[in-house]
Amino acid sequence: xxxxxxxxxxxxxxxxxxxxxxxxxxxxxxxxxxxxxxxxxxxxxxxxxxxxxxxxxxxxxxxxxxxxxxxxxxxxxxxxxxxxxxxxxxxxxxxxxxxxxxxxxxxxxxxxxxxxxxxxxxxxxxxxxxxxxxxxxxxxxxxxxxxxxxxxxxxxxxxxxxxxxxxxxxxxxxxxxxxxxxxxxxxxxxxxxxxxxxxxxxxxxxxxxxxxxxxxxxxxxxxxxxxxxxxxxxxxxxxxxxxxxxxxxxxxxxxxxxxxxxxxxxxxxxxxxxxxxxxxxxxxxxxxxxxxxxxxxxxxxxxx
Numbered sequence: 001x002x003x004x005x006x007x008x009x010x011x012x013x014x015x016x017x018x019x020x021x022x023x024x025x026x027x028x029x030x031x032x033x034x035x036x037x038x039x040x041x042x043x044x045x046x047x048x049x050x051x052x053x054x055x056x057x058x059x060x061x062x063x064x065x066x067x068x069x070x071x072x073x074x075x076x077x078x079x080x081x082x083x084x085x086x087x088x089x090x091x092x093x094x095x096x097x098x099x100x101x102x103x104x105x106x107x108x109x110x111x112x113x114x115x116x117x118x119x120x121x122x123x124x125x126x127x128x129x130x131x132x133x134x135x136x137x138x139x140x141x142x143x144x145x146x147x148x149x150x151x152x153x154x155x156x157x158x159x160x161x162x163x164x165x166x167x168x169x170x171x172x173x174x175x176x177x178x179x180x181x182x183x184x185x186x187x188x189x190x191x192x193x194x195x196x197x198x199x200x201x202x203x204x205x206x207x208x209x210x211x212x213x214x215x216x217x218x219x220x221x222x223x224x225x226x227x228x229x230x231x232x233x234x235x236x237x238x239x240x241x242x243x244x245x246x247x248x249x250x251x252x253x254x255x256x257x258x259x260x261x262x263x264x265x266x267x268x269x270x271x272x273x274x275x276x277x278x279x280x281x282x283x284x285x286x287x288x289x290x291x292x293x294x295x296x297x298x299x300x301x302x303x304x
Contacts, residue, residue: 009186010076017179018083025175027168029094037160040103046157047104049150049227050095050165052220055117056210057092060085062122063209071129080179087172094165101161120213125269126202130195133183134202140177141239142208144170146230153227185247196249200257203240205270212276 064085071077099105105113126132147170154162187195210217225231244250266274 006186006190007074007076010074010183012076013179013182013186014076014080014083017080017175021083021087021175025171027090029090029097029165032168033094033097033164034160035097035101038098038101039157039159039161042102042104042154042157042159042162044104045223045227046153046159046162047099047102048220049153049224050099050162051105051113052210052214052217052224053147053150053169054092054095054099055113055214055220056208057088057095058114058117059122059209059213060088060092063088066122066124067132070124070127070132074129077129077133077183084176087176091169091172094169098162098165102159116215117213122209122213123268123272125205125207126267128198130187130191131198131202131267133180133187134195134199135206137177137180137184137243138202138206138239139208140173140180141243142235144173144177145234145238146224147173149230150224150227181243181246184243188247188249196253197257197260199249200254201261201264201267203254204261205267207269207273212273 064081068078068081068085071081096110099110100107124132126135147166151163151166151170154160154166184195184199210221214220244254
């Protein structure tokens with residue numbers, strides 16, 4: 001298929017995504033959260049998890065600056081990136097507001113922490129549009145799963161406001177993941193072997209954003225893993241395997257791609273993590289789920 005035909009198909013996916021968002025999913029972090037129902041005596045652990053999510057979401061300028069450039073030639077993908085940035089901007093704002101309104105952090109603490117975050121920059125984990133689309137499909141769904149788990153923690157601790165923050169954030173993440181999945185599915189139809197190899201490559205080197213840049217990230221993610229009851233098996237069962245099923249791939253398909261990617265150089269994100277570890281920093285948490293939880297490379301997964 002020609003580039004123009006592929007671009008048209010992606011644009012149609014974006015138009016459907018945007019139209020549905022305009023009709024069903026727009027929300028205001030200042031008006032649509034029940035701020036009168038903030039519970040102030042929740043646990044410090046719940047607040048630390050919220051702060052960690054806020055931290056990861058706060059690298060939005062880097063995500064946008066890097067991500068938009070790699071998809072710039074494709075109208076539908078680039079315009080999705082612009083809309084994605086708008087929706088994601090609300091996530092950090094809502095979490096920041098909750099931290100201050102709950103009294104778990106003072107404004108000074110929040111903005112000092114924000115300044116500390118900006119001392120480091122996020123490195124885009126992969127270098128091509130196709131690889132970043134695959135990465136997005138995994139990362140957004142993983143974030144959806146963890147937000148849902150954190151929503152349950154907010155319910156247990158009796159904070160309707162934080163519950164609403166997580167619920168609205170999670171709804172956006174699911175919509176983003178579904179767009180990425182549909183683009184990956186389309187790419188498989190047009191560039192099957194190349195896309196399968198990229199899926200195997202991305203899965204092998206997958207890391208959630210925040211690794212190596214958020215202060216005390218490994219300890220924070222370990223707490224989030226415990227609080228949200230998310231581990232490697234949950235990632236595989238709720239994120240990785242459902243993606244394979246949706247796009248019509250088996251683990252055998254990915255295993256065959258193992259030989260193809262074996263000699264590929266490390267992607268930028270993996271190079272960055274390796275440099276962090278070489279510098280003597282604590283071992284970062286792997287994948288979406290915390291310390292010592294690594295996505296199993298598809299080439300080593302048992303056949304279905």
